[in-house]
Amino acid sequence: MPRPTARVLTLLELLQSGGTRTVAELAERLGVDGRTVRRYVDRLLELDVPVESVRGRYGGYRLGPGYRLPPLMLGDEEALAVLLGLVAGRRAGLTGPQSTAAETASAKIRRVLPRHLAHRLDSLLGSLAFTARSEGPDGADTPEVRDTPDAGVLLTLADAVRHRRPVAVRYTDREGRRSDRTLHPYGIVGHAGRWYVTGRDAGIDEDRTLRLDRIADARALPGSFPPPEGPGPAERVVSGFATAGYRHEVTLRIRATPGEIRAHLPAGVAVLEDPGDREGQGGTDRPWLRAELRAERLEWLPPVLAALDRPFVVERPAALRDLVAALADRLAASARRTSPDPEPAPEPEGPAPAS
Incomplete structure (x- = not known):
């Protein structure tokens, strides 16, 4: 690309960033003098780009309001970031299931990319x-x-x-x-x-x-x-997180379907397996499944198990049993309470002064 043409396109990019740019600022950014900047502005006007001249002490050039931007010139990293954002947005549902804007934007960018x-x-x-x-x-x-x-x-x-x-x-x-x-x-x-x-x-x-x-x-x-x-690869990542080394190794037995367990302990958190022990199931269609996970802290698990609302047994660690029992005691005490406890009387700060 000839260097004057590249400078004209750079001038357009500078104006597209918004606001009014002084001649001195544009000249410094382009590495030319003020007269050359004015010549480049004339080139944009010949291409029907509505560049407006702003008079006054802080005058210069700006793009006219409502101007529709021409195709963007993206570098390798910019193109990569845009395409990744579009792909991730579609996967996360951010663009809406019926929207085709992400697909058409991706197609336009890829169509003009250099072959390599x-x-x-x-x-x-x-x-x-x-x-x-x-x-x-x-x-x-x-x-x-x-x-x-x-x-x-x-x-x-x-x-x-x-x-x-x-x-x-x-x-x-x-x-x-x-x-x-x-x-x-x-x-x-x-x-x-x-x-x-x-x-x-x-x-x-x-x-x-x-x-x-x-x-x-x-x-x-x-x-x-x-x-x-x-x-x-995705399954390997999920499995790797579920079996990563943390401070506590937790083993639970839960009488529930895999779907019921996964609603509270997703695959990235716990590994499920069927121990094959069918004794004492009483004809229920819910087997006892073993859930194994690793955690840095245990405090978050008792509320999760309570929300699961299915029979469970804590095989290890004993500290988790204590936390579950403590939560059960607090819930039972709250269920028996019929009115808020009165505020305790403040303790005297010291002996009364002698009269």
Whole structure:
């Protein structure tokens, strides 16, 4: 693109940002003199772009009101951010089930992308997966994604997923420890408001799930790895969270259907299994299922189990039994109460002064 043409387009971008721009400001941003700025404005006027001249001490140029913007010029990272936002918005239901605006916007952007970038973005969109939306501690659905990670890291990982190539990553864990790892990436997953990559850590020969915003650098390595067997990337991420190491290991037996349990303990929180023990079920269609989970704190579990409203047994830890019993005592005391307790009389602050 000829340099004067590029400067004219840059001038248009500056005016599109809104407000009035002085000639001196535009000249500095474009690296030209004031006379050249006026010549570039004339070029925009010839293209039917309504540039208005504003007189006075703080005068300059601005776009006319109601001007319909021409097609936007996006860089690689900008295009990536827009497309990811559209995909995540559709997945989270933010664009509405009947809306086609997201689809048409995606198609317009992809149609004008350079071929090399279009191929890389196709690799990225083909490598994305999303877990089921889960309910957070406050009862609200967790968002699918909050922000976009580094574009270079994301595109490198997407290429590696598509072509099954190992990558070298620099990672910072939740304790702040930095490490260099070789990862065989299986997929990129949006889960509970963040982006993750799941794959095999070649250094320890174990599957790992890494947060993308904690990856500072990603570099493709020579070679390839075989396709993984077993569950898909989204299932691996959910399973990894449910079995991650935390302070408390919890085992429950709950007489309920999987659907009833999942309404309160989603797959990202607990692993369910049928122990096969059918004794004493009394003909009910609800079996005793074992739920295993790990938690940093136990205080949130008793209210969840109370809301489940199904018979349950706490197999471990004993501390959870104590918390459940304490909640039951508080609920029973509240149920027996017929009026609010009177406020206790204030304690005297000290002996009365001698008369």
